[in-house]
Amino acid sequence: MRRSSKVHRNGATRLAATAGVVAALVAVAAGCGGSKKPSGTTTSSTSNVSGTVTFDGVWTSSTGQKQFQAVIDSFSKLYPKVHVNYKPVGNNLPTVLATAVAGGHPPDMADIAQPGTIQQFVNQGKLKPITYASSVMDQNFAPVWKQLGTFNGKLYALVFKAANKSVVWYNVPAFKQAGVQPPKTFTQLLSDAKTIKASGTPAYSIGGAEGWTLTDMFENIYLRTFGAAKYEALGQHKIKWTDPSVTTALTTMGKILGDTSNIAGGTSGALQYSFNQSVTNAFTTPPKAAMVFEADFVGSVILASTKAKSGTGFNTFVWPQITPGPDASAVEIGGDLMVAFRDTPAIEAFMKYLATPQAAEIWAKQGGFGTGNKNVPASVYPDPVTKAAEAPLLTAKSVVFDMSDGQPPAFGGTAGQGEWGLFQKFLQSPSNVTGIQQQLESAATAAYKK
Amino acid sequence: MSAGGITAEPPLAAAPPPTAEPGRFGRYLMVAVFLGPALVMLGVWMVYPAVYTVVRSLFGQTGFLGTWVGIDHYRTLFTGSYFVTAIKNNAIWVAVVPAFVTAIGLVFAVLTERVRWSVAFKTAVFLPMAISAFATGVTWRILYDQDPNQGAINALGRVVSDAVTSPGVLSTATPSTTSLQPHGGGLLLKTPLHPGGVALLGLTGIAPQDMPSGAKQAVKPAPKPGDVDGVVWRDFKPGGGKPGVVEQGEQGIPGVTVELHDSSGKVVQSAKTDASGTFDFTDVPAGTYNAGVGAGTFAKPFGGYSWLGTRLITPSLLIAYIWIWAGFAMVVIAAGLSSMPRDVLEAARTDGAGEWQVFRRVTVPLLAPVLSVVFITMIINVLKVFDIVFALAPESSQSSANVLALAMWYTAFQGGGNFGVGSAIAVFLFLLVIPVLALNVRRFKREV
Numbered sequence: 001m002r003r004s005s006k007v008h009r010n011g012a013t014r015l016a017a018t019a020g021v022v023a024a025l026v027a028v029a030a031g032c033g034g035s036k037k038p039s040g041t042t043t044s045s046t047s048n049v050s051g052t053v054t055f056d057g058v059w060t061s062s063t064g065q066k067q068f069q070a071v072i073d074s075f076s077k078l079y080p081k082v083h084v085n086y087k088p089v090g091n092n093l094p095t096v097l098a099t100a101v102a103g104g105h106p107p108d109m110a111d112i113a114q115p116g117t118i119q120q121f122v123n124q125g126k127l128k129p130i131t132y133a134s135s136v137m138d139q140n141f142a143p144v145w146k147q148l149g150t151f152n153g154k155l156y157a158l159v160f161k162a163a164n165k166s167v168v169w170y171n172v173p174a175f176k177q178a179g180v181q182p183p184k185t186f187t188q189l190l191s192d193a194k195t196i197k198a199s200g201t202p203a204y205s206i207g208g209a210e211g212w213t214l215t216d217m218f219e220n221i222y223l224r225t226f227g228a229a230k231y232e233a234l235g236q237h238k239i240k241w242t243d244p245s246v247t248t249a250l251t252t253m254g255k256i257l258g259d260t261s262n263i264a265g266g267t268s269g270a271l272q273y274s275f276n277q278s279v280t281n282a283f284t285t286p287p288k289a290a291m292v293f294e295a296d297f298v299g300s301v302i303l304a305s306t307k308a309k310s311g312t313g314f315n316t317f318v319w320p321q322i323t324p325g326p327d328a329s330a331v332e333i334g335g336d337l338m339v340a341f342r343d344t345p346a347i348e349a350f351m352k353y354l355a356t357p358q359a360a361e362i363w364a365k366q367g368g369f370g371t372g373n374k375n376v377p378a379s380v381y382p383d384p385v386t387k388a389a390e391a392p393l394l395t396a397k398s399v400v401f402d403m404s405d406g407q408p409p410a411f412g413g414t415a416g417q418g419e420w421g422l423f424q425k426f427l428q429s430p431s432n433v434t435g436i437q438q439q440l441e442s443a444a445t446a447a448y449k450k
Numbered sequence: 451m452s453a454g455g456i457t458a459e460p461p462l463a464a465a466p467p468p469t470a471e472p473g474r475f476g477r478y479l480m481v482a483v484f485l486g487p488a489l490v491m492l493g494v495w496m497v498y499p500a501v502y503t504v505v506r507s508l509f510g511q512t513g514f515l516g517t518w519v520g521i522d523h524y525r526t527l528f529t530g531s532y533f534v535t536a537i538k539n540n541a542i543w544v545a546v547v548p549a550f551v552t553a554i555g556l557v558f559a560v561l562t563e564r565v566r567w568s569v570a571f572k573t574a575v576f577l578p579m580a581i582s583a584f585a586t587g588v589t590w591r592i593l594y595d596q597d598p599n600q601g602a603i604n605a606l607g608r609v610v611s612d613a614v615t616s617p618g619v620l621s622t623a624t625p626s627t628t629s630l631q632p633h634g635g636g637l638l639l640k641t642p643l644h645p646g647g648v649a650l651l652g653l654t655g656i657a658p659q660d661m662p663s664g665a666k667q668a669v670k671p672a673p674k675p676g677d678v679d680g681v682v683w684r685d686f687k688p689g690g691g692k693p694g695v696v697e698q699g700e701q702g703i704p705g706v707t708v709e710l711h712d713s714s715g716k717v718v719q720s721a722k723t724d725a726s727g728t729f730d731f732t733d734v735p736a737g738t739y740n741a742g743v744g745a746g747t748f749a750k751p752f753g754g755y756s757w758l759g760t761r762l763i764t765p766s767l768l769i770a771y772i773w774i775w776a777g778f779a780m781v782v783i784a785a786g787l788s789s790m791p792r793d794v795l796e797a798a799r800t801d802g803a804g805e806w807q808v809f810r811r812v813t814v815p816l817l818a819p820v821l822s823v824v825f826i827t828m829i830i831n832v833l834k835v836f837d838i839v840f841a842l843a844p845e846s847s848q849s850s851a852n853v854l855a856l857a858m859w860y861t862a863f864q865g866g867g868n869f870g871v872g873s874a875i876a877v878f879l880f881l882l883v884i885p886v887l888a889l890n891v892r893r894f895k896r897e898v
Contacts, residue, residue: 098512098867177658179688195690200622200657209844261624261655268756269596271846286659414864416848417532424846428760 050081051346056097056107058336060088067363074362075353082346094409101126106341109350111160113336114413115148115406121339122151128343129154136355144399145372149337157337160354161363162370165216165295165332165402166223166319167389169302171282172312174201174290182317186224189320190255193262196290203262205289207278208270208427211420215404215412217256217293218423219332220319222249227327228398235403237448241440247433252322254430264289271427276301283308293319295334296389300368310385318392330398333370334405364390372399411447418443500880507873516870523874533875536852539764540882543771543835543853548828550772552821555779559787560809572784576777583774587841590770594757594842604754617751620703622660626652626685627694635745638711645734646673649680649741652694653703656684661701668702669726678734680741682706683727702727706747711740720744760850763843767851771838775831779824786820787813822893829886833879854879 055072059065065088072084089096093110094117100106106126112118121127134155137146141159149157170182178199183189193203207213223231226245233239234246260267264281265288273281279298281288283306292298299310308314321328338354340347353359357375364371367382370390378394381387393399404412404419411418422443426436507523510516527533558575562568578586595601598608630637630651639649648671661684668683685691687699703723710719710731718739721729731741757766790813798812814821836855843851848860854875862872 092863095863095867177688179690198624198626198654198686198690199688200655200660200686209846211845265597266753268759272596272756272758272844274844286657409864410868414860415845416852417860420845421849427846 047079047349048081049079049345049349051083051344053082053084053109053344053346053350054107055084055086056089056093056100056110057086058089058091058093058111058113060090064363064368067366067369070366071354071359071362074358075350078353079346079349082349084350094413097121101341108342108344108347109338109340111336111338112157113334113405114409115151115157115337115401116408116412118157118337118339119151119406120408122156126341127156128340129156130158130340130348130351131155132348133158133351133355136352140355140357140373140375142372142374142397142399144397148399148401157339158351158355159333159335159372160338160360162333162335162372162393163295163297164370164389164393165334166220166330166392167296167316168291168293168319169279169282169298169314169316170291171287171289171308172315174199174287177201178290182315183320186252186320186322193256193259197259197262201287202264202289203291204256204259205264205273205278205282205292206257206270206427207273207275207292207294208267208424209272209274209277211415211424212404212413213275213278213294214423214427215419216295216332216402218249218253219403220293221252221322222246222403223330223332223400224319224322224328225249225252226323227325228330228400231330231400231403235400235406237407237444241444242437246437246440250426250433250436253426254433257427257430267427271424276305280305283314296370296386297368299386299389310383315385316389327398329392329396330400331392331396332400332402333372333393334402372396407444408447411444418447503873503876506869507877509870511868511870519870523871524878526871527874527878532849532852533857535849536854536857539851539853540833542764543768543832544829546768547771547775547832548825550768551775551779551828552783552824554772554776555781555783555824556814556817556821558776558780559784560813563784563787572777572781576781578774579777581774583837584841586770586774587838590766590773591758591842591844594766596754596756596758598752598754601754601757603757604752607755608752611752615749618745618747618749620653620656620706620747621750622655622657623653623748624655626654629694633742636743636748638740638742640740642738643678643741644738645678645736646675647678648673649678649708650694650696651680651682651708651741651743652685652696653682654684654686654693656686656703662703662705664704664725665701665727666704666725667698668696668700669728670696671728671730674730676734677730677732678710678739678741679728679730680708681727682708682723682729682743707744709742709744710734711742713738758842758844758847760847763847763851767839767842770842771832771835774838775828779828782824783817783820786817790816819893819897826886826890826893830883830890833883833886854882 057065057068059068065086069086072086075084076082087107093112094114097106097110097112097117101121101124118127130149131154134146137149137155137158145159146155148159149155151157168182174196175182178192178196178201180192180195183192196203219231222234222245225248230239230245234241234243239245257263257267263270264278265273270278275294279292279294279301282290282292283302285307299314302308302314303310306313318329338351340351355373357373360369360371360373360376361380363369364376364380365382367386370393372393374394376394378387378391381390406412407419412420414420416424419440422436422439425439426432506515508520509518528537558571562571565571581589592600593602596604598604625631625637629639629641631640632638637651639651641649643649650670665684668681670681671679673679681696681702683696683700683702685693685696685700687697691697691700702725704725704727706723706727708721708723708729709717710721712718719731719734721731723729756762794816795808795812798808803811834855835853836859839848839851839853839856840859848856858872858875858879861868861875
């Protein structure tokens, strides 16, 4: 017994000792984790700036990580001592960032697609202004782009990647068969849609399963009816959703949504079509519809999932004019804004580089990328249809950001709730304009209350 | 080390006898080393977050803690329509799923008890358990697709429906002018006709690839005395053309049955259109007539039920969920069945009880413990259902299909990051599950 207890004690001690050694080894291994220093030729560097930049990005391996890495690589050639570590996070980036910020360990930089999220971070004082990039931006962007990155009076964000959302994609053979030309005004659009329906194809393809396609349509209608200033005011809830201007815009939108037999799948079908499905519906043979109201990223979906060819199978036209005037061809964009949570020389160098035309061109050449950088030549876009879709960005005087991205995410960015869910309800009953307005207003009030 | 031979080990009395203290210390150390990590992990990953969640639910919406709001979030939980739907749906799930799963499992287990192919059958029914609920959701979403060309269930519905009423030749067609009006499911030309008149029935909304084969350029026939003739044609050319006028490039529609109605509405003649869309009613007595196309031509094909629409989404989810878990119930109950004493059943049968009576009065009461295991497990599973609802319901139906776990995820981790209400939902869910869990634990204790 006593011997066994002696062995027991020895065994216990030995066990404790092993555990201690293992723990120590683990701690050392964890502490040693660090980035590999890239071995590369040192070109005559333009700068001795050194440091690391951690970057949380929304682009994953199938949605742009490779292209952005190419931008980082070309930046590293100019600043070989700066290491940018890109971490692909995906569409949950706002949530991941919010958690990281709440925990006190945000990344150095991030690209955020929702100005509403940026506004929240600015209000919490978590972002650092990027006024050092101001002069580079003045050289390369029209003033309106700097305005988009300004929050509470200071410059906090750079609009690096922009998507033109005021563009409509149409099926060229279907339009030819119906004998219609791309419409320039909204009235022409409605009459064209009637003709297309008479030719045997529904006119509209709507991806109602995803609420943001419907909010994009509403925003374009509101922008073109009432102009950029009122649009911004509604986006900041300075105008209520029960305002008569919203009534007008919703009634106009009801002219499209209420035309059930002219929508692919009818209303119930449209409510179940995802965005991708709504694109393929318009460009399969035979097409289920003749046009899709959505942004420039529709092009890559068409090429990936259908056999339609650029120019002969699909093409674009600018969102039709509603009220003539200076904002008749205003551009609504979605996009990615670069922000910084800290301020170091390395971060400043990278941010300033991203505002240069070289950085934009690297990605623009590969397609799926639009920019407001006016020093990027339009010839850099890989095909004529992309060029036509992106060119307005370079020349637009009036640019506004996607309204639902600029609002508190609980209202403007949650599946099935807030704006997204209510517009889906509107698609179900487009005649119930006042009812939807009241629900939108109460949802907005609740979201802005915080 | 021994010098050789038998080593005289130091007499145990010589070495200081290990006292009780180090032994107990050694034992505690063993306990600490083996249980410690698990206890630490439990404390860090379960106890602390649980306590923090309860505390968090009493504070503000965003941020690490926010401002004190008391039971405000619980009030939102029980009054907001989004959450009330979730609670209602969870109640439906709890009422329907455990009962159905247990019943179906019981039926399958009893029916296949002594059949030769019972193993193969049980394997087939149990297979869905091997698939993740998310994958099941994705699969059933495709099955439920409204388009009969995509969704298998609606495709089956179309087969049945087409056997009853076959779709018409021109199901998408609409009149091109207002003189052609809907009438009893078909179309009727309102302009009155007399013998020697020509009827023009122009239709639009027909895609060129949907035109019947053999269609030729439409021809407006010349009036014939004593006859009523006319043309049915696709009144559309690129740009629209002039509605109601037969133009070059517009095709006639062959094979359409046209009916001649007299002034009382009775059909007196019918004729079929030829390749250029013309038809001819011969030897028409004097009087006023109307020409029209019957309802059969416009019968719409089966459009498919909207299984994923807001009305039917919860039943659709319940079906898919029961499909997964019926196998589990069947296997557990079959195990319980096989360990049941047979002599009681034999005694009941010799006493003259029918099979149904044996089942109801003997088998089921004897199986009661097993059935309650299945039932309670299903209640706990159903209270926290999330992945199948998230995967199966399209975004437009998610708020109608809402359940508590889904509502919690959307509220806390999507969009607004409203951790206050999210924590309140988590606490509420916890409180719902506790009684069921306590029942389970008590049963285990009793069995032991």
